[in-house]
Every structure is written in C-alpha cells, then in structure tokens.
Amino acid sequence: MSADSTFSHSGEYKYGFVTPIASDVFPKGLTENTIREISAKKDEPEFLLKFRLKAFKKWQGMQEPKWSSAKYPPIDYQNISYYSEPKSKPRLESLDQVDPEILKTFERLGIPLDEQKRLTNVAVDVVFDSVSLGTTFYKKLADAGVVLCSISEAVHRYPELVEQYLGTVVPIGDNFFAALNSAVFSDGSFVYIPKGVRSPMELSTYFRINEKETGQFERTLIIAEDDSYVSYLEGCTAPAYDTNQLHAAVVELVAKKSAEIKYSTVQNWYSGDPKTGRGGIFNFVTKRGLCLGDHSKICWTQVEAGAAITWKYPSCILRGNHSVGEFYSVALTNGKMQADTGTKMIHIGENTRSTIISKGISADESMNSYRGLVKMLPRAKGARNYTQCDSMLVGNRCSANTFPYIEVENQTGQVEHEASTSKMNEEQIFYLQTRGLSKEDAINMIVNGFCKDVIQELPLEFAVEAQKLLAIKLENSVG
Amino acid sequence: MDNLLDIQNLSASIAEKPILKGLKLTIGKGEVHAIMGPNGAGKSTLAKILAGHPAYEVTGGSVFFKGQDLLDLDPEERAHLGLFLSFQYPLEISGVSNAHFLKEALNAQRKGRGLEPLSREEFDRLLEEKMGQMEIRSEFKDRNINEGFSGGEKKKNEILQMAMFQPDLAILDETDSGLDIDAMRTVAKGVNQMRNSERSLLIITHYQRLLDYIQPDFVHVLVDGVIVRSGGPELALELEEKGYA
Numbered sequence: 001m002s003a004d005s006t007f008s009h010s011g012e013y014k015y016g017f018v019t020p021i022a023s024d025v026f027p028k029g030l031t032e033n034t035i036r037e038i039s040a041k042k043d044e045p046e047f048l049l050k051f052r053l054k055a056f057k058k059w060q061g062m063q064e065p066k067w068s069s070a071k072y073p074p075i076d077y078q079n080i081s082y083y084s085e086p087k088s089k090p091r092l093e094s095l096d097q098v099d100p101e102i103l104k105t106f107e108r109l110g111i112p113l114d115e116q117k118r119l120t121n122v123a124v125d126v127v128f129d130s131v132s133l134g135t136t137f138y139k140k141l142a143d144a145g146v147v148l149c150s151i152s153e154a155v156h157r158y159p160e161l162v163e164q165y166l167g168t169v170v171p172i173g174d175n176f177f178a179a180l181n182s183a184v185f186s187d188g189s190f191v192y193i194p195k196g197v198r199s200p201m202e203l204s205t206y207f208r209i210n211e212k213e214t215g216q217f218e219r220t221l222i223i224a225e226d227d228s229y230v231s232y233l234e235g236c237t238a239p240a241y242d243t244n245q246l247h248a249a250v251v252e253l254v255a256k257k258s259a260e261i262k263y264s265t266v267q268n269w270y271s272g273d274p275k276t277g278r279g280g281i282f283n284f285v286t287k288r289g290l291c292l293g294d295h296s297k298i299c300w301t302q303v304e305a306g307a308a309i310t311w312k313y314p315s316c317i318l319r320g321n322h323s324v325g326e327f328y329s330v331a332l333t334n335g336k337m338q339a340d341t342g343t344k345m346i347h348i349g350e351n352t353r354s355t356i357i358s359k360g361i362s363a364d365e366s367m368n369s370y371r372g373l374v375k376m377l378p379r380a381k382g383a384r385n386y387t388q389c390d391s392m393l394v395g396n397r398c399s400a401n402t403f404p405y406i407e408v409e410n411q412t413g414q415v416e417h418e419a420s421t422s423k424m425n426e427e428q429i430f431y432l433q434t435r436g437l438s439k440e441d442a443i444n445m446i447v448n449g450f451c452k453d454v455i456q457e458l459p460l461e462f463a464v465e466a467q468k469l470l471a472i473k474l475e476n477s478v479g
Numbered sequence: 480m481d482n483l484l485d486i487q488n489l490s491a492s493i494a495e496k497p498i499l500k501g502l503k504l505t506i507g508k509g510e511v512h513a514i515m516g517p518n519g520a521g522k523s524t525l526a527k528i529l530a531g532h533p534a535y536e537v538t539g540g541s542v543f544f545k546g547q548d549l550l551d552l553d554p555e556e557r558a559h560l561g562l563f564l565s566f567q568y569p570l571e572i573s574g575v576s577n578a579h580f581l582k583e584a585l586n587a588q589r590k591g592r593g594l595e596p597l598s599r600e601e602f603d604r605l606l607e608e609k610m611g612q613m614e615i616r617s618e619f620k621d622r623n624i625n626e627g628f629s630g631g632e633k634k635k636n637e638i639l640q641m642a643m644f645q646p647d648l649a650i651l652d653e654t655d656s657g658l659d660i661d662a663m664r665t666v667a668k669g670v671n672q673m674r675n676s677e678r679s680l681l682i683i684t685h686y687q688r689l690l691d692y693i694q695p696d697f698v699h700v701l702v703d704g705v706i707v708r709s710g711g712p713e714l715a716l717e718l719e720e721k722g723y724a
Contacts, residue, residue: 422573430531430533433553436585445575
C-alpha cells in the first residue's frame, strides 16, 4: 500500500471531525521554505525559526527508526501538508448529528450529557457554555500564578522561557520523529508553575473545553519551578478521530528542586478497521521529563487504548540527587493494533529512584510490546529501580513481548525486574458469571484487577472512565 | 410436591464427545443429594452444565429449576435465580479483593431479584458475620480472589460465597478434593450451618468421606453419563466398600 492511499482513507470517517478544507492550508511537501513560511505565518521570533531550521537540517540526514516491532507501509513525508490554520471543530446543532456509535460509547463510559455535547462540539445552552466555563477555569489558574496557554501564545508572551527550555529535554536531533516535530510543530500546550505554587486544579479541564483539533505535530512544554506541583492530563476516553494519520508529538517536562509533575494520558485514537487495520492513527510520540533539581519527581501515567500504531516511551532523566521517576502504563491492543511502548529511566544523580509498572493487554491479532531501558550512570550512587511488566493475552492470535534493557555502571545501583504473562480465559469469566455478574462486568473486573496498580494513579475523574473504556474495548474480543 | 430441580433425559457433549447420555434427576426443596461415581463418569460435567458453562453443548433433554427452563438462562441469571456452584478448582483473579468481589456479586444478584443493593455498612456487617461463622480471618477480605490461596482456603472461600449468597440450590463439586481433615471439617460445618428445609444441596464427590460430615438424604451413582443406581445414605457406604464395579 502506498503512502498516498494510506493518507486518503481519511475520507471514510463518516462522522469524524472532518472540516471542509480551510482556505489556509499549505500545499503538500516539506522544504526549507515550508519551514520559513510556517514560522512567518505564526509571526515567530528569530530564535524559533533558527530552532526549526536546525531541526529540519538534522531531520534530512536522519532515517526513520526501524527497531520497534511495529510494521507499517512507508510514509511519504512529501505527501503531507505541514501547516493549516488551526481550525475549530464543526459546530453541530444537536447530538442527533453525531455518529450513534460514538454516542453509545459516551453513554457506556458514563459521560454526562453536557459533556457529550462539548466533546462533539454541539452547541450548548448558556449555563453550560464552554466559553464561560473556560473563563472561570483560567481565572482560577491566573489567580494562582499558573500559566496555561498554547505554545504559540507562549512564544509571544513568554519568549524567554520558551527559548530557554524548548529542546533542552528532547534535543532536536533526538530521533527522527522528534526532529520532524521540532521543524514543523503546529501547536500544543505550555505550562509554567512558579516557585512554591501548587496548581489549584488538575490541568485536564483544558482539553475538555478545547474546541480546536489537536494538531498533527503537537508540542508541549511544562516547567515546574522549585517546590511546585502540577497534575496534567491529556486526552480523553472518548474515541478520537482525526483526518491526519501521522501524529508525531513531543512533550518536554522540566522539574526543578523538589518540584513534582504528574503527567497522565488517556489515548483512544481511532485504531483503524479491526479486520484490515486500515486507516488508524500512527502515534509516534516522544515524551521525556527532566528531573533537574534535587528531590524532584516526575510521574508518567498512561492508558493507551487506541491508535493503529503506538510508538512511545515516556522517560525520565533523573539528574537531581534523590529525584524520582515513575512510569505507570496500561497498553491495550485489539484488532490489528500494534503497540511498542515503555520507558527510559536514566539515573544520573545520587540516590535516584525509579518505578516502572507496565500492564500490556493484547487481544485479537494485535501485537503489544514493552520496551524499557533502566540506565544507571557511574555517578548515580545508591540508585534504585523496580520494574514490573505484566502481560495479559486474550485469545490465541495475539502476541506480547517484553524487551527490558538494563545498564548499570556503578556498584551500588539496585535493579529489580519482575515479569509475568497470563491469559484471560473463559473459565475466569464463567466463574464470575456464576456468581451473578454479567459477562461484561466479569471482563471488566478481571481487566481492572490486572490494571489496578496503574489505574489508581490516574486522577479520580478519569480512573472510572478509563476502567470502562478498557472493558468496552475488550468486549468483542473475549469469547 | 414441586421439585426444585427437575432434570429429564439430559444429554450433553463437549467438542462433539458425548458425556451425559439421558440423565434423570429430581431434587425437592430441602433435600440433600449426593452424586458419586468413577472418574470420567460425567459428574463435573453435570455441575458445569447446570451452572451454564459455555463449552458444553446440550444435545437433548430438559432442566427446570424453580419451574423455569434453566438451559435458557445465562450463567448469571441462574445465579440470580438461586443456583450456586462451588467449583472443584476455584479460579484466581489478580488485583480484585475478595470483599470487593463479594459485594459486587451479591448486589448483582440482588439486582437480578429486584432487590435494593446492600449499603457498604450492611454488606460489611453481613460479611463479618459469615466470616465469623466460617472461622475465616479478616485479612481474607483484602486478599485477591483465590490468589495464592491453599487448596483448603479456596474451598473455604467457595463456601463463604455460598453463605453470602444464600442460594436455594448449591452444587458442591468435589468440595473435599485437596482438603486435609481439619479443612474438611470446617468446610462441612459451614455447609451444615446452611442446611434447612428450604435449601437443597447437590454434592458431587468421588469419595464417601465428605458424606460422613454432610449426611445426604439420597445417593446416586453416575456411570458413563447416566444414573445407574439411587438409594439412601447406606448406598454411599456400600460403594466405599465394594467400589463402583
């Protein structure tokens, strides 16, 4: 299948958030000139243009990584349009205009009606108007001194912060997709938490009221100053459609002394036709956090339940002494999905600690791999890591792999690794059914038991939705 | 009188291999029946079919429970109707605590019967009471379902579930297997506490020894998919002595 045909399938999302082609879309193709035009369009300062151009040069000399287990047809990077005016989702009159399948899923996820309307961009009445909700939300943050805005906005309002930190955690030449993102990133989020401030709320509401489509090349930067705390949740349990098949996001986190960043993701991108795998999103993401200061902490929690291909390794660089990195992950694959996900914990400072809990669930003909690196550098005296990788297989045609890489370069480092593989079988479901639970509830109970250690790390409001999401995803794969 | 369970000419197979071949059995309210028989006779198959295991295909006959066609119902509906199966090999489920599971299951059954769910306090009180009767330590509540349990603990857990659900008919499939004598006494005591004129038991066992502790009213011998003999408790003793031959 040529990349051309791959990218033209978008038309088949009957009810997807497909907007009529906006007037402001660049022609397909990527040259130095494209980069200059993007930067000019966004009226960016000189440093950012330089950043983009440097990244583009790097990217041109790089190869697409081939080491992951994922298989997909070649991507023609000259057949993508790299800029379009951020567009609002089409405004609908009522929920009747929304794909009934999506509504059914909403209902089963237990998403309230008004929330459903917001998610599908149905006009809502004044009381629940997302704009007023947004205003209250931003006021509360502003009062606390927390900055939350789009990165494009930040480039203009806080150019010195962006210049200082952009590309410091994920260098522009880090990998093929990160380089591409650095060259062409469209938009994304910027968060700044001043010294000593605890964010007064989870920065998740933001996404629920955001009317813009997320870009194909999203860029996020979060900076937490000394003694600050922020919990940030991206994504949504509701099924997400996009006309762009390739997604290459970059997320950078910086935690200063005794700061803590909790970054949670629930990803449910369209995963393609379950029989052929056609049309699903390629989710190639680079996420990395830098524990810069002593006693800082970064915690990644992810529930990856969608996308045709997931390629992502949210990582922590534990530079500060006594800094802590955590990675909690559930990756669920069904149909023809492929997930290659895990983390890197790079211990540089003394007495740094990391925890990795990874739960992979594979069903149907999907493929699910954990790939993780624990590295302890010579200076990381007394560093400790605990890793637990569990895989659950549903059916006989799926596969699960674990690729742990461990490199310890000092005598005092401690690394523990536990791994298990189990099978969800009909007997377990039957057992619970004989106790009065419906098949659906039985599967729900088994899956959520398996994922408990991860789910409990999610912000409460999303934990319940995430649990239901996992059960719904697996329903047709069991028995 | 009305039979609680009425099995007529039940035939069933698994993977096209016939196991039950026209089995007949009726159980009245408050009666305790024991089914004995050699390995491979179809004892556990009968238990699983009554509970609704999807792998078995019923090829003939009928089963009525409380006047309803049991074979028409999903496993959970059978539970809601008051049927309970104590498994020979209870399944382990990670990450789900016993207490959470019992509460969900009990309330699902209550819902199925049109009753209000128990509140947390009501449930906790009931669980404490039943665990006390079964001499089960309270740490049991927080342990994952059957995970890392000894054989005896698993069987105790089955009987605890039975005590919580208060079924009209409990099928005990090889409840004595894997139990030492002390565990068997405790389990039997738990079962006997639940015997009453309304509740019936179907005890499936290979050995007579469990029947020393739980006295049956009727004993049936199952060989090659059919019941070949029925009698009173003395039949069990005779079988113990002479075997099934």
